[in-house]
Amino acid sequence: MRDMENDNAFSQFVAWLRSVAPYVHAFRGKTFVVAFPGELVAAGGLPVLAQDLSLLHALGIRVVVVHGSRPQVEEQLALRNVEARFHNGLRITDPAALECAKEAAGELRLDIEAAFSQGLPNTPMAHAAIRVISGNFVTARPMGVIDGADLQLTGVVRKVAADTIEPILNAGGLVLLSPLGFSPTGEAFNLAMEDVAVAAAISLRAEKLIFLSETGLMHDAGGTDIRELASHQAEAVLMANFLPPDSAFYLQSAVKACNAGVSRAHIVPFATDGSVLLELFTHDGIGTMITYENLESLRQATIEDVGGILKLIEPLEADGTLVKRGRELIEREIHYFSVIEHDNVIFGCAALYPFAKEKMGEMACLTVNPEVQAQGDGERILKHIEARAREAGLTRLFVLTTRTSHWFLRRGFVLANVDNLPKDRQHMYNWQRKSLVLIKNL
Numbered sequence: 001m002r003d004m005e006n007d008n009a010f011s012q013f014v015a016w017l018r019s020v021a022p023y024v025h026a027f028r029g030k031t032f033v034v035a036f037p038g039e040l041v042a043a044g045g046l047p048v049l050a051q052d053l054s055l056l057h058a059l060g061i062r063v064v065v066v067h068g069s070r071p072q073v074e075e076q077l078a079l080r081n082v083e084a085r086f087h088n089g090l091r092i093t094d095p096a097a098l099e100c101a102k103e104a105a106g107e108l109r110l111d112i113e114a115a116f117s118q119g120l121p122n123t124p125m126a127h128a129a130i131r132v133i134s135g136n137f138v139t140a141r142p143m144g145v146i147d148g149a150d151l152q153l154t155g156v157v158r159k160v161a162a163d164t165i166e167p168i169l170n171a172g173g174l175v176l177l178s179p180l181g182f183s184p185t186g187e188a189f190n191l192a193m194e195d196v197a198v199a200a201a202i203s204l205r206a207e208k209l210i211f212l213s214e215t216g217l218m219h220d221a222g223g224t225d226i227r228e229l230a231s232h233q234a235e236a237v238l239m240a241n242f243l244p245p246d247s248a249f250y251l252q253s254a255v256k257a258c259n260a261g262v263s264r265a266h267i268v269p270f271a272t273d274g275s276v277l278l279e280l281f282t283h284d285g286i287g288t289m290i291t292y293e294n295l296e297s298l299r300q301a302t303i304e305d306v307g308g309i310l311k312l313i314e315p316l317e318a319d320g321t322l323v324k325r326g327r328e329l330i331e332r333e334i335h336y337f338s339v340i341e342h343d344n345v346i347f348g349c350a351a352l353y354p355f356a357k358e359k360m361g362e363m364a365c366l367t368v369n370p371e372v373q374a375q376g377d378g379e380r381i382l383k384h385i386e387a388r389a390r391e392a393g394l395t396r397l398f399v400l401t402t403r404t405s406h407w408f409l410r411r412g413f414v415l416a417n418v419d420n421l422p423k424d425r426q427h428m429y430n431w432q433r434k435s436l437v438l439i440k441n442l
Contacts, residue, residue: 019371031060031151031205032209034063034198035068035210035212035394036041036066036211037214038071040109040270041072041108043270045409049270050272052277055277056280057128062170063174064206066177066193069104073097076103079180084097087098087314089242089245092149093189094152094153098190100137102180117130133168134178137164140158140179141156153188154187160200160204165200175295191195194253196210197253198246199256201262204255205261209266210279211250211266211267212275218243218267219348221240221242227288228290230259230291232256234255240272251267266289282369283347284390285347292441299338299339301334301337301349302337305346306331306334308341309349310327311346313367321403321404323430337350337382340350347377348369349369349381350363350364355425358396359393360397360422362399366382366399386440395441396441397440397442398438399413400435400437402433405436413439415438416437418437421437
């Protein structure tokens with residue numbers, strides 16, 4: 001029994017490692033800007049986050065860290081009996097408040113450097129030896145007077161010194177940015193963590209901007225999880241004005257980054273252990289992702305997709321669920337196929353073979369990666385094939401199946417017989433497989 005349990009655990013580990021390999025290849029050498037609020041530190045989440053970011057670093061990802069400090073600044077203000085003042089959610093930073101912001105940033109920087117210096121044996125950071133580099137990388141200017149209120153030493157980012165940061169990242173360093181900026185005249189300004197993170201991601205042409213949020217997973221007005229949005233969809237959500245203020249501010253920052261060239265922005269609740277890893281290395285993640293264009297692509301296949309299609313269908317061919325197709329056949333028939341991909345990895349496919357004379361089409365080879373079969377990809381592929389069939393002037397769609405008839409019956413197909421198939425398809429029917437025939441009117 002113990003050997004069987006070990007074999008099962010080993011198989012699961014191998015399957016998991018293979019499943020994350022495409023992400024590892026895709027992320028190597030890319031720049032990720034990871035931003036987190038002071039609330040994460042106050043909640044005790046810094047040591048674990050440092051371990052997870054160290055893992056990203058070990059995988060060849062160039063990591064820039066941006067920290068917030070709101071609760072720590074509030075603590076310093078309380079210690080000095082300085083009143084916290086705000087205008088429309090923006091802190092009014094007078095000289096006393098700026099000193100508190102400096103004090104908080106200095107302590108946090110030391111805590112972060114200490115967290116990345118862990119290296120005890122038998123811990124995730126053993127042999128990591130990560131060097132954290134910080135400095136005056138952010139140039140800022142005063143925010144000025146907003147609606148009649150002078151925000152004093154509250155500032156906005158003018159520039160992030162990408163030309164200085166890039167060599168540090170190339171040399172294997174991890175760059176740390178605090179929510180403080182400096183003017184050419186030597187003044188210091190208190191900045192929003194989100195502003196610094198967005199500016200850094202844009203300046204560094206980052207592949208990803210990741211906000212670790214103190215807010216939970218975003219939901220739409222009806223309470224449904226918001227997992228992925230194109231930037232124009234996110235703008236519509238913001239216009240609808242149903243998100244809590246903190247969530248809206250994160251989303252607004254993510255949209256700004258994506259519209260300025262950052263490939264993807266993620267808003268991830270930090271309360272979940274390993275949230276960054278779960279977001280990056282699982283199909284649907286655990287947070288909300290914003291892209292300039294919709295990341296999940298459902299499209300007609302090209303010759304470059306043959307390898308991904310073969311990888312999907314080979315296990316089902318081996319167990320008899322699908323008829324065997326060789327690489328050469330798929331290459332010849334690739335124009336019949338559609339694929340659904342996510343992050344450049346193919347997770348599903350199907351083919352549409354038209355029989356124009358009878359105005360019928362056969363949907364064949366409908367396959368979805370087992371890891372994501374509960375996510376609705378099969379339904380989306382079916383609707384896509386139905387749309388392709390209608391565009392081709394077909395009025396009926398049929399499938400031949402030995403094992404999945406109930407799935408099709410629940411989606412509007414009805415049982416038929418071989419005589420209902422197009423004449424050419426009747427001649428090719430495999431009587432040994434005895435597949436059920438199901439037809440749907442479009």
